[in-house]
Amino acid sequence: MAARIVVALACIVVIIRLSEAAMYKVGDSAGWTTIANVDYKLWASTKTFHIGDTVLFEYNPQFHNVMRVTHAMYRSCNNSNPISTFTTGNDSVTLTNHGHHFFFCGVPGHCQAGQKLDLNVINPTSSRPLSDPPISSDSSSPSSPPSTTTIPAAGVPGPSPSHAASLPNSAVAVVAALVSCLFANFAY
Numbered sequence: 001m002a003a004r005i006v007v008a009l010a011c012i013v014v015i016i017r018l019s020e021a022a023m024y025k026v027g028d029s030a031g032w033t034t035i036a037n038v039d040y041k042l043w044a045s046t047k048t049f050h051i052g053d054t055v056l057f058e059y060n061p062q063f064h065n066v067m068r069v070t071h072a073m074y075r076s077c078n079n080s081n082p083i084s085t086f087t088t089g090n091d092s093v094t095l096t097n098h099g100h101h102f103f104f105c106g107v108p109g110h111c112q113a114g115q116k117l118d119l120n121v122i123n124p125t126s127s128r129p130l131s132d133p134p135i136s137s138d139s140s141s142p143s144s145p146p147s148t149t150t151i152p153a154a155g156v157p158g159p160s161p162s163h164a165a166s167l168p169n170s171a172v173a174v175v176a177a178l179v180s181c182l183f184a185n186f187a188y
């Protein structure tokens with residue numbers, strides 16, 4: 001009985017967080033570019049990303065693109081086999097799972113020039129009271145999981161590179177969370 005209440009409370013917390021999903025424009029006013037010398041690592045470190053949040057890449061598609069890649073590809077700026085590629089110049093990506101999410105511009109030289117982004121989405125189930133503050137661990141931290149290639153865009157049909165997909169996506173996320181929470185509750 002008590003377990004059910006705990007699960008139900010956890011569900012409520014998760015759902016409230018999902019319903020407060022935020023949209024972040026990568027690089028703020030500079031957008032996704034090489035010419036403004038934006039420190040995307042610094043940019044990401046000033047934010048706390050939650051599941052359901054959306055990041056928006058705004059750029060001139062004549063000069064840039066967005067590739068979602070694994071940690072290994074990110075480190076080596078290897079653009080040969082991206083997980084997904086976005087090319088519209090106005091690409092929003094909804095963060096559907098916790099852990100690190102790696103992106104860079106696939107135009108030769110741009111990743112090396114710093115047009116790369118490592119987002120860490122915090123794990124809602126591991127938020128403990130005060131014991132360890134949510135440090136925005138950098139990509140080189142030894143505590144990062146070995147291969148966080150958990151990028152199956154949970155339940156969302158396709159890596160929709162569409163604009164204005166943020167609202168429906170977060171709505172889907174909320175419904176999915178509700179269903180899975182109810183499921184978990186009944187499984188007890």
Ligand SMILES: [Cu+2]
Nearest residue numbers: 064105107110
């Ligand atoms: Cu570029």
